[in-house]
Amino acid sequence: MRSVVESKKLKVFNIGTSWFVRPIEDQGLEVYNIDWSPPVKIDKDILSILKKLGRK
Amino acid sequence: MEEKYHIIEGKYVDSVLLMQISREIEKMKGVSKASCMVGTAENISFLEMAGFHPPSGVSSNSVIIAVEADSSQMTEAAIEKALELIDTGMIQHKTSYTLNDLPDLIEEGDFPVVFVSTPGEYVFNIADKALDSGANLHIFSSNVPLEQELKLKRKGAEKGLFVMGPDCGTSIINGKGIGFANALTSPGDIGIIGSSGTGIQELSVLLDRNGLGVSYAIGVGSNDLKQYIGGIMTKQALSFLKERCSAIALICKTPDPSVEKEILGNLGDIPSVFISLGRDQKYSSGSTYVTGVIDDGVSHLIKQIKRGHTAEQEPFPSTRFIEQERKLLRGFFVGGSLCYQAQAILHGKGIHVYSNSPADKKYLVGKDFENVDVCIDTGSEEYVSGRPHPMIDPEARNALVVKDSRRSDVRVILLDVILGYGSAEDPIAGLEQIQEGPVVVASICGTESDSQGYASIRKRLEGTGIVVFRSASRAAEYAASLMG
Numbered sequence: 117m118r119s120v121v122e123s124k125k126l127k128v129f130n131i132g133t134s135w136f137v138r139p140i141e142d143q144g145l146e147v148y149n150i151d152w153s154p155p156v157k158i159d160k161d162i163l164s165i166l167k168k169l170g171r172k
Numbered sequence: 173m174e175e176k177y178h179i180i181e182g183k184y185v186d187s188v189l190l191m192q193i194s195r196e197i198e199k200m201k202g203v204s205k206a207s208c209m210v211g212t213a214e215n216i217s218f219l220e221m222a223g224f225h226p227p228s229g230v231s232s233n234s235v236i237i238a239v240e241a242d243s244s245q246m247t248e249a250a251i252e253k254a255l256e257l258i259d260t261g262m263i264q265h266k267t268s269y270t271l272n273d274l275p276d277l278i279e280e281g282d283f284p285v286v287f288v289s290t291p292g293e294y295v296f297n298i299a300d301k302a303l304d305s306g307a308n309l310h311i312f313s314s315n316v317p318l319e320q321e322l323k324l325k326r327k328g329a330e331k332g333l334f335v336m337g338p339d340c341g342t343s344i345i346n347g348k349g350i351g352f353a354n355a356l357t358s359p360g361d362i363g364i365i366g367s368s369g370t371g372i373q374e375l376s377v378l379l380d381r382n383g384l385g386v387s388y389a390i391g392v393g394s395n396d397l398k399q400y401i402g403g404i405m406t407k408q409a410l411s412f413l414k415e416r417c418s419a420i421a422l423i424c425k426t427p428d429p430s431v432e433k434e435i436l437g438n439l440g441d442i443p444s445v446f447i448s449l450g451r452d453q454k455y456s457s458g459s460t461y462v463t464g465v466i467d468d469g470v471s472h473l474i475k476q477i478k479r480g481h482t483a484e485q486e487p488f489p490s491t492r493f494i495e496q497e498r499k500l501l502r503g504f505f506v507g508g509s510l511c512y513q514a515q516a517i518l519h520g521k522g523i524h525v526y527s528n529s530p531a532d533k534k535y536l537v538g539k540d541f542e543n544v545d546v547c548i549d550t551g552s553e554e555y556v557s558g559r560p561h562p563m564i565d566p567e568a569r570n571a572l573v574v575k576d577s578r579r580s581d582v583r584v585i586l587l588d589v590i591l592g593y594g595s596a597e598d599p600i601a602g603l604e605q606i607q608e609g610p611v612v613v614a615s616i617c618g619t620e621s622d623s624q625g626y627a628s629i630r631k632r633l634e635g636t637g638i639v640v641f642r643s644a645s646r647a648a649e650y651a652a653s654l655m656g
Contacts, residue, residue, distance in 0.1 A: 124283035126345050129274065129307065131298055132289030134261060135188040135564060136312075136351055139593035140287075143348045148277055150286075151268045154184045154294060 173204065176247035177227055178237040178255070179211070185235050185258055186289075188560045193257045197239065200253065202246035206239045208254055210558030218559075218568065232558060271298065274305040285310050285334075285343075287350060295338060296320040303327050303335070310350050311337030311393070314553075318400055321393070325404040334412075335405055340391035341369020344376065347387050352563055354592035355621035360385025362473070363417030365409045367394050370507030370590060371423040371449060371466065374617045374644055378470040379421070381619070381642065382483055388413055397427035403435055410438050419443040419477055421469060425450065425512055436460060443476045445469035449509055450516030450531045464516060467645045486646050488653060489639055498583035498610060501525060501655055502576045503547035504569050506562040506599075507644070510588045510615070511549040514648035518547070521652040528552055545655075547586070548572070563595050570602040573612070582610040586651045588644055589629060591618025600629060604636050611654055612638045615647035 128140050131150045140147050190208040197206035207222065209215040211230035219226045224238045235258070239250040269277065278284045286302040288295055292315030299309050303324065311324075316338035328335035336343050343350045344364070354373055358380045366372035369391060376386045390409035397403050406422070413420050420442055422435065427448055436446060436457065444460045451464030461472040471483040501523065505511035508529060515531040518524075526537035529549040537546060539554070549555075550562045550569040562569040569587075576582050589599050606612055614633055618626045633640050641647040 124281055124346075125279075126348055127278070127282045127284050128350065129269075129277070129284065129286045129302075130289075131271075131286060132313070133186045133188040135192075135560075136287060136289070136594050139353075140348075140350060142593070145348055149268050150274070151270055152290060152294075152298070154291070 173240055173242065174244045174247045175225060175238070175240050176244070176251060177239075178251045179227070179230055180235040180237075180255075180258070181231075182233050183235060183258075184291075185210075187558055188564055189258070189262060190235065191560050191565050192262045193254050196257060196262070197250045197254050200241075200246070200250050202242040203250050204240050204242070206237075206250055206254070208235065208237045208258075210234075211236045212558035215558050271301050271305075274302060274307060278306055283345065284308060285345065285350060287312065288337075289313055292316045292338065296324065299324050299335070300327070303331060303333055306331070306333070308334040309336060310343050310391070311335065311340055312351055313337070314339040318395060318398075321395055322401055322404075325396075325401060329404050329408055334390065334408065336391045337393040339393045339395070342366070342372045342389060343391045344372075344386055344389035347385075349593050351391070352590070352592060352594040353389075354380070354617070354619050355623070356380040356386055356619060357621050358383050358385035361387045361417045363387065363409075363413030363420045364389035364423065365392060365406055365413065365420065366390070366423040367392050367396050367406075368423055368425055368449065368509035370588075370617065371425075371447070371509035371513075373590060373592065374466050374507070374510060375421055375423055375447070375470065377617050377619060378466065378483075378643060379473065382470065382474050382478075382481075384419075384473060384477060387417060394425070397424050397431050397435070399428040399431060403427075403431040406431075406435055407438060410435070414440070414442055417442075419473055421445045421447065421473060423447040423449070423466070423469075423509075425509065436462075443473070445472055449513050452516075452520060465645050466513065467643050486641050486643065488650050491654065492611070494583055494611060494654065498581060500543070500579075500582045501545040501584045501586065501651060502582055502610075503586040503651070504572045504576075505547065505549055505588050506551055506566060506569055507588050507590055507617070508549045508551050510617075510644040511547050513645055514586060514651075515547045517645060517648040518545075518652050521649075521655075523652055523655050528554065563590050563599070566596050566599050567602060570600065574602060574605045574607075577606040577610055577612065580609065584651045584654045585610050585612045586647060587612070587614050588647075589614055589616045589618070589633070591616065591622040591624040591626060591629060593622075595622075595624065597624065599624060600632060603633070603638070606636050606638070608637065613641070613647050613651045613654075614638050615641045615644040617644065
């Protein structure tokens with residue numbers, strides 16, 4: 117039988133839905149929430165105008 | 173009664189949060205029903221089925237809040253509360269961090285795992301940065317382009333880090349479950365590698381029930397054994413587990429033959445089973461047993477490890493009379509792999525079921541499947557667009573079961589119930605409305621230590637006349653026996 121001992125500390129970082137956070141915490145693990153939101157999508161026409169204005 | 177709708181245009185809110193907010197709002201005084209959803213066509217139909225009258229022109233880029241309450245003040249208050257929760261989220265985190273903080277948060281002696289569940293189009297940049305910070309990845313998200321998956325897995329392998337997924341539902345690290353996983357109790361050191369989330373759950377639960385504890389399950393995602401990815405993470409998981417486990421179980425669907433050959437070669441002399449769901453041959457090669465059915469793989473490992481022991485096979489109950497005009501089999505699954513396995517078992521018994529996720533491509537069916545035998549994966553893309561996965565919100569799947577129980581031409585209804593971390597608090601809500609007539613057969617993947625409680629779920633299902641099995645393959649075999 118090989119060793120089952122793991123000396124490393126499992127640390128979870130959550131990005132996205134918070135649904136799975138509590139079940140992980142319930143097992144005694146540390147969970148860190150990483151803020152995330154989708155990048156703002158800029159319309160191609162607006163982007164080209166901004167580029168022309170040199171304000172990209 | 174007053175009905176009110178509020179549309180938020182162009183805002184991303186994850187569908188699980190919207191489901192949680194709906195439930196929170198429904199608890200408010202005077203509110204009879206509430207629903208917050210992404211405005212997909214399917215969700216608008218769902219609102220209409222629930223008795224709402226949503227305005228026209230709602231797009232899938234918007235969120236719709238629908239409330240029915242005793243007065244207009246109450247609908248206003250409910251919508252205000254929903255908007256507040258959309259802004260703040262359901263869990264108030266003590267501290268929140270950004271990806272840039274990751275390197276500082278990872279300390280010497282940590283085994284860091286970044287769990288990613290954003291929409292697939294955003295995964296690459298997040299995952300790439302996480303790997304640069306020295307973190308392993310559990311990518312729950314699907315719809316990540318294959319070339320991005322390959323880049324991430326190559327980078328992970330170079331750094332000695334795991335890239336579990338994309339499309340990875342389950343992992344177990346040193347006995348702790350991440351994503352959808354069960355509360356396992358048997359001590360032990362079996363390692364699992366799987367490209368199938370519910371397959372890993374079913375396998376781990378059946379091993380655990382037979383006293384073989386699972387210490388690790390490395391989910392590699394559904395594409396890892398394709399030729400294009402070449403099993404990069406399966407190979408890495410194998411090296412990792414061979415150092416830590418006394419036996420290894422691999423579970424997958426349709427692996428590329430050349431990748432499979434390489435993986436089988438890498439297993440060496442460690443006791444192992446290779447379960448390729450749906451495969452009809454069984455054979456042993458050295459210390460490895462190859463099969464297509466989860467139960468068979470479990471039985472083999474038990475015989476190999478616990479010499480003199482055999483897995484108990486659940487007996488079929490005595491069959492009751494079923495009317496001649498009842499001819500159809502209807503399977504509605506929340507677990508894609510269990511759906512796939514059921515199809516393979518049924519095909520093997522000469523029952524050719526159609527599916528939206530077919531084990532045999534010639535039996536592919538769209539949404540028009542009223543008059544054929546089917547096994548439907550209700551977790552596939554067309555059913556979950558803008559909605560949480562049915563393991564989180566089983567309402568729509570359970571409604572399909574109830575609806576078909578009312579038909580006079582349905583002979584057997586087959587379903588799976590998945591318990592454990594991440595699964596719905598009440599995965600069988602609504603099933604008490606099942607009508608007498610067809611034989612309803614369910615399998616439960618779960619343990620007594622799961623928060624939903626195996627025994628209480630089983631008792632409730634049996635109380636509504638459902639025939640219950642511990643294993644999904646046994647349930648499918650029983651369903652097949654009723655079709656004769």
